[in-house]
Amino acid sequence: MATKIGFIGLGTMGRPMALNALRAGYAVRVYNRTESKMEALMAAGAEGASSYKDAAVGAGMIITMLSDSPDVREVILGPNGALSGCAQGSVIVDMSTISPSVAVEIAETCRGRGVEFLDAPVTGGESGAIGGTLSILVGGTPETLDAARDVLGAMGSKITYMGPSGSGQSAKLCNQVICVLNILAVCEGLALAQSAGIDGETLLEAVDGGAAGSWMLNNLAPKMLAEDWAPGFRIVLQQKDLRLALEFAAQRRLPLFGAGLAQQLFRAAEASGWGDEGTQALIKTVRKTE
Amino acid sequence: MATKIGFIGLGTMGRPMALNALRAGYAVRVYNRTESKMEALMAAGAEGASSYKDAAVGAGMIITMLSDSPDVREVILGPNGALSGCAQGSVIVDMSTISPSVAVEIAETCRGRGVEFLDAPVTGGESGAIGGTLSILVGGTPETLDAARDVLGAMGSKITYMGPSGSGQSAKLCNQVICVLNILAVCEGLALAQSAGIDGETLLEAVDGGAAGSWMLNNLAPKMLAEDWAPGFRIVLQQKDLRLALEFAAQRRLPLFGAGLAQQLFRAAEASGWGDEGTQALIKTVRKTE
Numbered sequence A, B: 001m002a003t004k005i006g007f008i009g010l011g012t013m014g015r016p017m018a019l020n021a022l023r024a025g026y027a028v029r030v031y032n033r034t035e036s037k038m039e040a041l042m043a044a045g046a047e048g049a050s051s052y053k054d055a056a057v058g059a060g061m062i063i064t065m066l067s068d069s070p071d072v073r074e075v076i077l078g079p080n081g082a083l084s085g086c087a088q089g090s091v092i093v094d095m096s097t098i099s100p101s102v103a104v105e106i107a108e109t110c111r112g113r114g115v116e117f118l119d120a121p122v123t124g125g126e127s128g129a130i131g132g133t134l135s136i137l138v139g140g141t142p143e144t145l146d147a148a149r150d151v152l153g154a155m156g157s158k159i160t161y162m163g164p165s166g167s168g169q170s171a172k173l174c175n176q177v178i179c180v181l182n183i184l185a186v187c188e189g190l191a192l193a194q195s196a197g198i199d200g201e202t203l204l205e206a207v208d209g210g211a212a213g214s215w216m217l218n219n220l221a222p223k224m225l226a227e228d229w230a231p232g233f234r235i236v237l238q239q240k241d242l243r244l245a246l247e248f249a250a251q252r253r254l255p256l257f258g259a260g261l262a263q264q265l266f267r268a269a270e271a272s273g274w275g276d277e278g279t280q281a282l283i284k285t286v287r288k289t290e
Helices: A014-023 A035-043 A052-056 A069-077 A100-112 A125-131 A142-153 A167-195 A200-207 A215-219 A221-225 A235-251 A257-271 A279-287 B014-023 B035-043 B052-056 B069-077 B100-112 B125-131 B142-153 B167-195 B200-207 B215-219 B221-225 B235-251 B257-271 B279-287
Strands: A004-008 A027-031 A061-064 A091-094 A116-119 A134-139 A156-163 B004-008 B027-031 B061-064 B091-094 B116-119 B134-139 B156-163
Touching: A004 A014, A004 A052, A014 A027, A014 A035, A014 A061, A014 A125, A027 A035, A027 A052, A061 A069, A061 A142, A069 A091, A069 A100, A091 A100, A091 A142, A100 A116, A100 A167, A100 A235, A116 A142, A116 A167, A125 A134, A134 A142, A134 A167, A134 B200, A142 A156, A156 A167, A156 B200, A167 A200, A167 A215, A167 A221, A167 A235, A167 A257, A167 A279, A167 B167, A167 B200, A167 B235, A167 B257, A200 A221, A200 B134, A200 B156, A200 B167, A215 A221, A221 A279, A235 A257, A235 A279, A235 B167, A257 A279, A257 B167, A257 B257, B004 B014, B004 B052, B014 B027, B014 B035, B014 B061, B014 B125, B027 B035, B027 B052, B061 B069, B061 B142, B069 B091, B069 B100, B091 B100, B091 B142, B100 B116, B100 B167, B100 B235, B116 B142, B116 B167, B125 B134, B134 B142, B134 B167, B142 B156, B156 B167, B167 B200, B167 B215, B167 B221, B167 B235, B167 B257, B167 B279, B200 B221, B215 B221, B221 B279, B235 B257, B235 B279, B257 B279
Parallel strands: A004 A027, A004 A061, A061 A091, A091 A116, A134 A156, B004 B027, B004 B061, B061 B091, B091 B116, B134 B156
Antiparallel strands: A116 A134, B116 B134
16 A cells, blocks of 8 residues: 655645655645645645644655745644654655754654654755656665655655765755855856856857866856846745755854855845845846846 | 977976877977976977977967966067067967966067967866867967867867957856866865765765766865875966956956955965865865865
């Protein structure tokens, strides 16, 4: 018998992820605070739940896909939270990007109630969520991951065990630190080219196969050149991840010079009113022109 | 009849480049200030010249591969410089990475003497120079590039016309700005992983195909994890390119926040005695440990 899944959080990422679980044949019971977002999933065959707790009732696995640490803490541990509806031996998998220490705290509370917990944040963005090709970074026990692997495989094509609880989140924050500096690299390189009258397309063609090459160069530079600021990943969400990364580094007394600078530059972009644009809009802050 | 080439500057890059020209069937006449470095080329069939000027005598094309703007200015324009030995209609190709404005100045002086000039800096490093797979970024007139294309093809596999004189150098500096921030990205991401007890190899495997992916992640991160500081590209040379990029940006009143920060961090690495190590040694500055 396939695991029954409770799925909480049907935003840009959660909606297609829940849909993929459904398509893979799992019975899915969904809940979202804005209940209208449940309709598309219910039309596709999901059951609708009436609360966080209700989404967990009768489910062998509960997945949460939310915005930030306080949301996840409230949805899982809060009064009428998912944990209060969980059966002993069930598994909660939080796929949001949150603080590693909050992930550890939730894992310990769950364990105290006989419920397993995985932190399993993802990379790959909306397109990865839709295509089921997310990379999933998992923290928890290997045994719990083994139990969850088939369900995760419906949403992602690469599942990596990173270590004990919190390690999935830690790895995700490392990923984000690399990403933001790769974005800044593209912004500064292209801004310099534009200021020098160098054709951006020609520059990209000349350098993208070499030492300057990156996913961000391939994917964001063309958007910057086209002045296309539509969000793949919004600046405000990038800021949230940077805040988590810098707090996490601060706990370790590790200076992150570049990530700290990137945070301030993204803040300048937000201050200019571009917080809901894609991260590629950072180039407008670098070159001081719209 | 194949063009006769005068080749000045037989360092880490120049030596294999001259050798590739020789192997492609060109007659090559070499000169290097430290004359002992000419021996290997002469053993392979090159003629030896006795001065910068002498290297240019009888050559249809003169190639320079040197360290910095003052060297190139002196070698080409100085008393007894290459230009003084050039025939009318010959072409000087400077493949060093220097200031775009110095490239423009040299091009104008050459043109005044009836000699064409290309700025044609390269990316691809020592391995690209040895393999003849450099990417060559060319500034000058398209006609001059057409005349030089076959010779350049002996040294590089990708030749891109960037625009008028100086444009090759401008494009190279854009490339370098992207590179240094991609390096910093890897340093900070891995330093955070190490401080959190995340296994570096596992992290690389999990993230390298995604949005954090870059040439630097593929090529420098494994060296950082192996604590291998042997230079692919030395920190002192990276600093030279950063100085050129920041001067160039300053002329355009363009702030390069990240590149400026990277310059200071590389300076800290130099101050720690790591200037002759590879750029991957920057991670030691980020994590404050050897």
